[in-house]
Amino acid sequence: MDVRLESAPERSAAGALGPERRPVVARLVLASCLMLFLELALIRWLGANIVHLSYFTNFVLLGSFLGIGLGFLIAREAWSILPWTAVLLAVLVAGVRAFPVSIDRAGSDVIYFTSLRTTGPPAWLVLPIVFLLTAAILAGPAEAVGRCFADLDPLTAYRWDLIGSLLGIGLFTLLSFVWAPSVVWGVLVAGALVVLAGARARPLAVVAAVVVVGALLAESTASGVSWSPYYKITTRTDTSGGVTRVFISVNGVPHQSMSPASWKLTRSSAIYGAPYAHRDQSVPLGNVLVVGAGSGSDVAIALAEGARHVDAVDIDPRLVEIGVKGNPDHAYQDPRVTRHVNDGRAFLENTDHRYDLILFALPDSLALVSGASQIRLESFLFTEEALRSARDHLTAHGVFAMYNYYRESWLIDRLGGTAAAAFGHAPCIDTVSGATAVVSVARDPRDQRCTAGNHLLPASYPAPVHDNAPFLYYDGGMVPAIYLWALGGILLISLVLVRAVGGPFRQMRPYADLFCMGAAFLLLETKNIATFANLFGTTWIVNAMVFAGVLLSVLAAVEATRRLPTPPLRVLFLLVAVGLALAYLVKPEWMLQLSFWPRLVVAVVEAFVPIFVANIAFAKRFAESDSSRAAFGVNLLGAILGGCLEYAALLTGYRNLLVVVAGLYLLAFLLKPSDARSGTASGLRAGAAAAGAGPR
Numbered sequence: 001m002d003v004r005l006e007s008a009p010e011r012s013a014a015g016a017l018g019p020e021r022r023p024v025v026a027r028l029v030l031a032s033c034l035m036l037f038l039e040l041a042l043i044r045w046l047g048a049n050i051v052h053l054s055y056f057t058n059f060v061l062l063g064s065f066l067g068i069g070l071g072f073l074i075a076r077e078a079w080s081i082l083p084w085t086a087v088l089l090a091v092l093v094a095g096v097r098a099f100p101v102s103i104d105r106a107g108s109d110v111i112y113f114t115s116l117r118t119t120g121p122p123a124w125l126v127l128p129i130v131f132l133l134t135a136a137i138l139a140g141p142a143e144a145v146g147r148c149f150a151d152l153d154p155l156t157a158y159r160w161d162l163i164g165s166l167l168g169i170g171l172f173t174l175l176s177f178v179w180a181p182s183v184v185w186g187v188l189v190a191g192a193l194v195v196l197a198g199a200r201a202r203p204l205a206v207v208a209a210v211v212v213v214g215a216l217l218a219e220s221t222a223s224g225v226s227w228s229p230y231y232k233i234t235t236r237t238d239t240s241g242g243v244t245r246v247f248i249s250v251n252g253v254p255h256q257s258m259s260p261a262s263w264k265l266t267r268s269s270a271i272y273g274a275p276y277a278h279r280d281q282s283v284p285l286g287n288v289l290v291v292g293a294g295s296g297s298d299v300a301i302a303l304a305e306g307a308r309h310v311d312a313v314d315i316d317p318r319l320v321e322i323g324v325k326g327n328p329d330h331a332y333q334d335p336r337v338t339r340h341v342n343d344g345r346a347f348l349e350n351t352d353h354r355y356d357l358i359l360f361a362l363p364d365s366l367a368l369v370s371g372a373s374q375i376r377l378e379s380f381l382f383t384e385e386a387l388r389s390a391r392d393h394l395t396a397h398g399v400f401a402m403y404n405y406y407r408e409s410w411l412i413d414r415l416g417g418t419a420a421a422a423f424g425h426a427p428c429i430d431t432v433s434g435a436t437a438v439v440s441v442a443r444d445p446r447d448q449r450c451t452a453g454n455h456l457l458p459a460s461y462p463a464p465v466h467d468n469a470p471f472l473y474y475d476g477g478m479v480p481a482i483y484l485w486a487l488g489g490i491l492l493i494s495l496v497l498v499r500a501v502g503g504p505f506r507q508m509r510p511y512a513d514l515f516c517m518g519a520a521f522l523l524l525e526t527k528n529i530a531t532f533a534n535l536f537g538t539t540w541i542v543n544a545m546v547f548a549g550v551l552l553s554v555l556a557a558v559e560a561t562r563r564l565p566t567p568p569l570r571v572l573f574l575l576v577a578v579g580l581a582l583a584y585l586v587k588p589e590w591m592l593q594l595s596f597w598p599r600l601v602v603a604v605v606e607a608f609v610p611i612f613v614a615n616i617a618f619a620k621r622f623a624e625s626d627s628s629r630a631a632f633g634v635n636l637l638g639a640i641l642g643g644c645l646e647y648a649a650l651l652t653g654y655r656n657l658l659v660v661v662a663g664l665y666l667l668a669f670l671l672k673p674s675d676a677r678s679g680t681a682s683g684l685r686a687g688a689a690a691a692g693a694g695p696r
Helices: 019-049 051-055 057-074 082-098 123-149 154-177 182-196 202-220 261-268 297-304 317-326 344-350 384-392 409-423 481-502 505-536 540-563 569-585 596-623 628-652 657-671 684-690
Strands: 225-227 232-238 245-250 253-258 287-291 309-314 337-341 355-361 394-405 428-432 436-442
Touching: 019 057, 019 082, 019 123, 019 154, 019 182, 019 232, 057 123, 057 481, 057 628, 082 123, 082 182, 082 202, 123 154, 123 182, 123 481, 154 182, 154 540, 182 202, 202 225, 232 317, 245 317, 253 297, 253 317, 261 297, 287 297, 287 344, 297 309, 297 355, 309 317, 309 344, 317 337, 344 384, 384 394, 384 409, 394 409, 409 428, 409 436, 481 628, 505 540, 505 596, 505 628, 505 657, 540 596, 569 596, 569 657, 628 657
Parallel strands: 287 309, 287 355, 309 337, 355 394
Antiparallel strands: 225 232, 232 245, 245 253, 394 436, 428 436
């Protein structure tokens, strides 16, 4: 193969950053930082306050993405949306605070762990409004970024834009680390919008900023409300019945209650004592692992049952703190207890301890980590591989158990079947009040004590889920109609808005290859998020690592394009194909067998090398476009399509998304104009944003 490396383009005079350019760079960094920070803040805040939205987190993501694209297109026009951004944000925040939305869904082939009551406007009305307002709000800072691009050399502008984006991610990660309440996010966003607003619009921006901060201050100082890296947590104390109980909700969903262990064992529910009743009582209860330890009630029960030592694991540090300060049994102060703030699956994969009892105590992914992934039906804690890992961490006479309010009988049978597949024999299944259940299974069936009322697995039930397709709460079949209708609406709205702002679609026909590249890139990012969640846990720090890794890969592509000779497009597409093939062949279960640092190195290479090469290819192709406006619009639509295609994982599994990605890149290569020339990375920031390179 004749491979000629093409020289990096010479830097234009505009690339030299003189004193007159520094205010432009400062504004660009501020707007880019705000754009990424605001996107992440809206995903978290809206998911915490609109219960239904927790299961459609990519509605906010795709709305943000559409807004960013429209902002770049608006930057080419004489009119501006930026002066109205603060007002639109005030309308959204005040509206959500004034009309809180919660739903109760039951009897579906998709389970939503939601509120037990319905309030506020219907979901069919709320979701489109949130989508459109999110797009309009994000268009403002994106427009500011786009106008700065016109005053700087493209690669110089893109470099500073990436730096601003990384600052936005870093700042939001820092605030997550310190459990900052929503009012802190609001102060930072409102302040940035006031600075970015022009002199004529600044008074209006100040008034809107006061509304935003005031509404969020009222939320943050409300009784019983606090924030963790994952949730908006609300606590309520009840003293009826002669016992003090603290009810804890997360993101509007009832999550757990904190009360004395003696009360839970004798007066609350039979589920709490069942795991201990089903084990061989002649075997001393030594080490116990409680995943989902939360406020400590299950830990206190384990101690009351005679545990010698308890490893208490919970992903959320604020829930643990509530238990440390308020658990009536003072479970976390007991010297027999060791606290671990970690993802349950990640803890299992990284410990060599063995336990007499492993208990999954009311954990579920459906109240966790809004924005960490897009489908919100998955849980890597309840796959067959995860239960096999639990089995391998039991002693010879050890027992595994899990309990929860599972909502549907088919989910109870699926989990019972998963335990049977992982352990090689049927478990004990206790059902309480219909949809609440305890699944208990011993490593050795001779150590398992089932009762006369044991629920037997039916002849047919939903198959266990696996790491490649961990959609525990999805009953299978076709993609649910509620998703198809919603995603169809997103595509239709996006088409209308891009046509209105970007001009006739016929101008975009030469850029069909960019459409495919945009869809492919977003799917590739989705797969990487899922892989890292499986390998390292569904934690906020892992998500931040993926987001930053994507941006650093794009930044590396920019610097490589600026400084080094690059291969022609055909070679770059070939390298992307090779990277995708390697990612497909290297299975996550193989990487899980590695220790942490080798696993991290392999995962980073597998995930980010294709992103790096793909961004060089996109830069070269985008730079040669005759109409960056038309090229951007097509790529934007492709990226939104990629966000909708994420739901194909319900049918294909995450690994097979790579096949879809490879097909889209192949189609992009075939649709590439035959006279396409190799170019510089002009306009790369717009292209990378439209290609989904920005963080989720």
